[in-house]
Amino acid sequence: MFSGDTSLSDNIVRLARGADILVHEVIDLDTYKNFGLPAALLDHLKVSHTDVKDIGPLAERCGVSTLVLSHIVPADKKLVSAASWRKLAKKGFGGRVVVGDDLDEIPLRGPPFCSLSPGRHSGKGMMERTMAGNTTDEIPDSGAAGSGRGMTVLRNGIGVLRTFSVDEPELGVTEIATRVGLHKSTVSRILATLEQDGLVERDPGSRRFRLGLGVIAMAGPLLADLDVRRAAYPVLQELSHRTGETAALLVWNGAEAVCVEQVASRHEVKHSTPLGTRYRTAASSSVQVFLSRLPPERVRALVTSGAVVHPGLSDAAVDAYLLRLAESAERGYAVNYGETSLEEVGIAAPVFDHRGEVVASVLVSAPRFRVSAEGVPVLGETVRESAAQVTARLGGHRPASDG
Structure with a gap:
């Protein structure tokens, strides 16, 4: 999900739901305040851009696992170092923060618990979708490591399903994440995939999840036999x-x-x-x-x-x-x-x-x-x-x- 020059918007959360990575421009307004710029210009920067102090909570709401900072203003690293950008953006966000640079390559892991078919993925453990250039996170595309990742994804999905019970048929994302020991963004992506297949349903009012009728459909052959x-x-x-x-x-x-x-x-x-x-x-x-x-x-x-x-x-x-x-x-x-x-x-x-x-x-x-x-x-x-x-x-x- 890419977001250019824009201020905070709930529409970004809607568009990024289920995405693996959010690429978003950021500005450090405090730096410009120290420049003594006119109030009107500062107001323009504030309503037209997203302050780096606000980007972490936004990324958390989007449910992504990686936040990439792009179109960074000011770009001069002598004014704001890469470490400072990461520290400011991490506030309120539990995922990984990458300070974008030219020719960075950010591998896309794809949604957890996805169905991997040879026709779509050529038999590899994940889709090879990148931005181009230098690799920031090396991911093997096959072999034992891929098999281990697949088992982890499957176990995470099963773990999420098992959190529901007769006593607690409805749970929120935070409750599920706490019980399975996963980050909320990871649980959100798992739930999104399970919801697509009818294995969980979301209550429109409370936004809490419960098991879907797809679970009964899966168990039907076993129970019938x-x-x-x-x-x-x-x-x-x-x-x-x-x-x-x-x-x-x-x-x-x-x-x-x-x-x-x-x-x-x-x-x-x-x-x-x-x-x-x-x-x-x-x-x-x-x-x-x-x-x-x-x-x-x-x-x-x-x-x-x-x-x-x-x-x-x-x-x-x-x-x-x-x-x-x-x-x-x-x-x-x-x-x-x-x-x-x-x-x-x-x-x-x-x-x-x-x-x-x-x-x-x-x-x-x-x-x-x-x-x-x-x-x-x-x-x-x-x-x-x-x-x-x-x-x-x-x-x-x-x-x-x-x-």
Whole structure:
């Protein structure tokens, strides 16, 4: 983005959005004030040019990673050195500042998370677009370095997407940048690319971002091909109808139980489990189901490392938890009676595949005021029976060790 003799303008921010580099003229008004110029001339310079003290915040608003100072006035380095220009322009800007000179070559890195296709880029890791002359930032065009850059760009994009959650569905650029540890200008460019592909959306009023419908489109083939999800859905419908409560299906990702399907309760007051919700607390009934089938030493490692959250990490507390898991496995269902939330009851039971291994858990979630302590065993048996139906639909079976 090039800007010639011009004063500060919001139009520059609009035109530069998504650009990698802003090339902008600057003037040091303080130097001319020291010359004793007439007030009318100073006013003309002020309204017709951009003071170097104002260019940093402008570049930051544009979201660029590099600011190039051009058409510098005064040009005499004896009056204002290159170091002084850089120092003044850096105020309010977190990117790189280049004091432009004749025949400078400024490589354009292109937007992060971009799609690189051989047809457009000739198989190289980035577009070779330069201004001409001496290189100020050497960038290899292929090989291991290019591959590493590509992986970094991909990880940054994934990191941005993962900042959104059920609890915080909308986030601003500054919040995202803080969480992923990237500069705001970098995050702005990533979000611009993700927005183009529908993976994030921006609220017109608040200007905050949220996940877009493109994420669901990407996950669609996976969810549609998830056999256990297809097998479970009609059972979840029946379970929700019988109990009047929310029924859900969760799978294990190694340290968390993740909701992949749900049928919400018909009641106005209910506990829902949105798709993608993750549970990693030891008291969660679904987490208990999965952990109860792991070797005790593996459970102990997950709990003591903090991967699974458990209050009070004494050896006695972990031993008591392992005993609780064994009892849940023997009973056929696990219970969370107001432990993770005083107002909620969760009861979950395992789903087995053809190898007798747990592949999912069926969960019923209900407000505590509708489930008495005496009613837990009845509801637990209902959930266990539903999980057994899903197991049968998958062609699975309980492990022989369960009897």
